[in-house]
Ligand code: ADP
């Protein structure tokens with residue numbers, strides 16, 4: 124079955140700029156999918172619409188079969204998102220950021236604490252749990268956003284340029300972590316402009332350019348073309 128179905132998706136911003144010109148995209152459940160494309164292609168706009176942070180102009184988006192127009196609450200429960208920009212309160216501690224996120228999804232205090240501990244340990248942030256987020260390095264902030272996105276154990280994890288500006292060592296350990304999350308059953312979609320990142324993680328890819336899907340194929344076929 125499908126984790127994501129997008130049909131005829133368009134976005135024209137308030138200034139008249141046509142960021143998405145009617146894109147179609149399917150992602151199967153269990154897939155590790157890359158959305159590739161140059162800066163300004165429309166990747167963040169697409170992700171923003173899937174997560175209901177950006178209002179679409181027209182078209183259809185279904186998450187595990189449910190339209191985001193009809194059933195936003197359910198779609199949100201199924202999705203975890205790691206945005207490009209850090210968007211948590213700089214004074215909150217690492218622990219509070221993850222536990223409070225679990226609270227938004229209605230998890231009990233004890234389950235929230237259990238999950239927060241598990242993910243903070245896996246992402247090597249356990250020692251930083253009492254630290255205010257503003258004190259973290261860029262790489263730690265990225266890992267914190269991943270822990271926060273996973274605490275409600277979504278079926279679909281979406282990451283927008285998760286390793287941008289991250290050094291190669293941390294990038295590799297994030298890849299290992301994400302591959303493991305995917306192996307345990309979570310569908311993952313990431314945007315990237317590192318072909319190497321898509322190559323080492325992803326089975327299927329789409330290339331988006333100027334608001335249109337230029338290519339939709341699997342990684343093996345793409346590499347043969349290059
Ligand atoms: P929407 O159409 O979804 O309501 P807007 O067009 O109102 O979005 O844009 C929100 C804000 O972002 C506006 O202030 C807009 O001017 C600003 N903005 C304009 N161009 C860009 C851009 N290239 N990247 C990011 N923000 C932009």
Ligand code: ADP
Nearest residue numbers: 136138140142161162163164165166167168169
């Ligand atoms: P990508 O993530 O692939 O770099 P984006 O989805 O961020 O691309 O942006 C696609 C295009 O839409 C870009 O040309 C960008 O400048 C424009 N854009 C993004 N946000 C806004 C906005 N709020 N208002 C107007 N234009 C925007």
